[in-house]
Structure formats: structure tokens, C-alpha cells
Amino acid sequence: MTPEELQGIILGLDSELSLREASSVLMIKVPASSLMKIMVSLKEDPRFAFDQLQYHTALDWPAEDRIECLYHFCSTQFHHELMISVSLPRTNPVLPSVSHLWPIAEWQEREVYDMFGVIYENHPDLRRILLDDDWKGFPLRKDYKDEFMLERPW
């Protein structure tokens, strides 16, 4: 499917979905409440057949007080790709885990928890992945500070 066709079909799934502008890959904004429903249809619907979760990461927008979680899917059958964007509040961000749909998400969600502090509900093994278990704070947030960081004069 071309990105335009894909966009048409996906936006038709639910009236709450909208296009996320300024992205080189087709990206759809999904409210956190209807994320699970959309994810199931992306996986199960034979028109999409998104069987591979390419990566899952997040962006921090402190000025707008939100963390934007990004999922990038591709289909090994049709070779089309799609990104899903979910915005969460910066304080206490919670998302349902999609690891029962795409097992690799278990691994990727641990990284997003480690770096951004997003808590995943029903995650089988939510632990820090790259940092120590007793690490304080979430380093990829824009306001992260610790005593090892140096101020750059330039």
C-alpha cells in the first residue's frame, strides 16, 4: 500500500485519529485511551499485517509538558511502514504494554522506561535495561541533571 492509501484506511478506523505533521514516515496520532484497540487492528487486520515492530522510542517536549511515544511498524509481507505517536503527561506517564502483540516490545519498552520513565502496564519484566537498577532519574528527559554532567561554556 502507498502511504496515502494507508493513511486513508487508518484514519477511517477511528474518528479520534489524526495525522502527525512533519514526519518523513507516515505518522498517526493516537490518544492513549484508544491505543490498544488500534494496535490490535494494526497487527490482526490482513490489510495492514504489521508484523514487525521496528523500534519504539520517545521524544520529550518539556514546554508542552508531554512525552511523545513513537512506534515504528513495518510489514515484512507488504513492505509498507507506519509510525504511531502517543502523547502522555510528563508526570506519571503510563501506557499499556504491547508485548503480547509484538514480543520484541518487551525489550524496547524497557529501554523507554529506562530513559524516559514511561511505566508500562502488564509488562512481564519491567526493569531498567542499560542503566543500573538503582539509578535515579531518566536521562533522556530534557531536564535531567546529575553531578557528572558538565556545563558547556559554548
Added chain:
Amino acid sequence: MVKTLEDRINPSSTNDSVLSTQEYFVNMGPQHPSTHGVLRLVLKLDGETVREVIPVLGYIHRGMEKKAETIGYRQQIHLTDRLDYLCSVMNNWVSAEVVEKAAKIESNERIQTIRTIVAELQRIQSHLLWWGVFGMDLGAFTPFLYGFRDREKITKIFEDTIGARLTMNYIQPGGLMYDIHPDFVKDVKSFLTYIKPLFAEYDGLVTGNIIIQERLRNVGIMDAKTAIALGTTGPVLRASGVAHDLRKIKPYGVYSKVDFAIPIGTVGDCWDRYAVRMLEMRESVKIVEQLIDNVPEGKHLTMKAGAKIRPPAGVYYEEMETARGIFGVMINSDGTEKPSRVYYRTPNFHNIWSITKISPGGRIGDLVAIMSSLDIVVPDMDR
């Protein structure tokens, strides 16, 4: 809800009332020769049978993504050398290409052809190193010497053109750091004539060896569906029978102009992963052969080396097929000279997770073979 490693290996789950052999945890790594660096695997063992594998990452985590936020679009390319150091040029290429696409920097046919040639040479070089180390992990020392001997020939070619042997930092937005060495074409051609008969020698030395075959066949089987679900890419995915290669699916560089095949496996065991890489080297030789005679004329850099790069605000993503799988770079630009967020989608971070699913039930010796057949590079996982 958030757990620690200690909770994870807490023996509270073992039921003492059931008569069973004792299960215990053993650390494999972080300092273990067959973990290829500083990967730590916590193994739950029952005798010599592996019951559970818990990979513990982060021993070489350098905070590259955070670091990339404080430096410019051109500088972050240096960091990608240090991810998968055996695919440094391919990593450079992705991170340069995403900046080129974002800031609409043009390149020309000469640049793309040289990039493709260097990337394919590096694929051969990377697979040669893997082949040597694979033999060593299985207890055969000779392939290591052969692999390094022949890898050195490519390293010499790179040294002449690029000036570095490992962290190349060769490709930058808008072109290449240096034009190719005057002897480059001659050297590459003599390398190709040198390496072609050697593949048969490798096969005679290792591939046909009955001990190697016994160690690899039907070990660590991953069928196509599992391989996709576990997020593997590259030769690991193709060994499971999925012909997913970005060089064919969405050709970049000049791959659309060359003729090559994608070797795929059938069973998805260690043997298939071995065979796929051995065949891939031959295909890479084919690609370089088709390109090396007609490198187009032109400039090697289309923009000034010091020119400011300010992509318009937005999210950009680019991915390519490196020797280990799909390496992708996602950049979120806020319109300034520094990226607001850089994410490196590294192949090894995703490939290593499959070890937790395919190795339980086997022996420790099989685990080493599986790990080696996944061709892991630890700095690429930890970033």
C-alpha cells in the same frame, strides 16, 4: 511494578516440595571471551542444560543519544563509528543520509557509487571477522588466522583511502570525507581476484567439516514467524527464510543498478545463519565487481565542509542494511543546528533478545554457538 535484577533471579519461585535437580544461576560475562565484549548473561542452569537466559546490558553504555543532542548534525556521525565498529562506514552512511534527506542536501552519482562500494567491502570485511571469531568460539583456531589475514587486505585499502582502520568516519552529509585514493580501483580489483578462490578454501576448511556441522545443525532454531516477532533483522532474519533485505526492498545508493541475490535459509538454525553469511560475502563481491569499473566522474563533496546544517523542524528516519541487520537513525529536529533528539535503531540491540527465546533447553556449548551465530557486537547494543 518496576523490578530489579535481584527480584528477577530471586529463588522464591522454586518449589522445594517437588523433587527435582538443583537449579542455579551462573554469570556468563561481562568478561568472557565468547561474549565478544562486555555482555553479561545470567544463566539459569540445570546441570549443563540452560533453563533461562537473562541478558544484562549496559556495561559499555556511553549515553550516545544524549551526547548527540549537545553536538551538531555533522558531529553526531562520529558517534556512529563507535556503535557497530565493524560496520562503521555503513553507520556513517545512514546518519549522513538522514541529515541529507532532512536538510535537502544533494549528492551525486560518484558519491553514491563510492559509498556503495565501500559499504560492500566492509560487509565482506565484517563477515570475514565474524567467520574467524565464529570458528574460535566453536573451538577451531585456524579460521581466525585466515579471517584476519584476508580482512587485513580490505583494511589496507580503507587505510589508503580513508586513513583509518576501524572508526572510519568516512561519509558525511553531502559527500565523502576524502576522494578515493588513486590506487583504489586497482587495489580493489586485485583484492577481488584474490578473495574469490578463497571462498572455496573457507568451505573446505570449515563449512564441510563434520564437527562444525554437528555443532550447528538444528541448534537454536528460529522459524520465520518467531524471527519476525522477536524483532531480528539482517542475516539472522534471512536465515529463517524471510527475504527481507532493504537493499532490494527500498534500494538506496546504487543498489538498484546492480544485480545480486539475497541468500535465505530454510530452517533458521545456527547452520543457516552461518551459510547465509558465507553466501552474502560472495554476493558482495559480485556487487563490487559490477561497480568498480565505472565509478562516475564528479566531485566527492557537494557542499562546503563547514557549512551550517539546519533541517526544518520535524521527525526524520532513515534505515539501511548493515552487515548485522537494519541500522536506522531517527532525528527530531527543532530547526536549530543541533538535533533535539537522535535515536539509533541498532541491529544488535534487537537481535540479542532472541537468545532468551531460542537457547533455553539447549546446552551451554550450544548457547555459545547461538550467540556467535547472531554475530553480536556489544557497543552496538549498549550505545
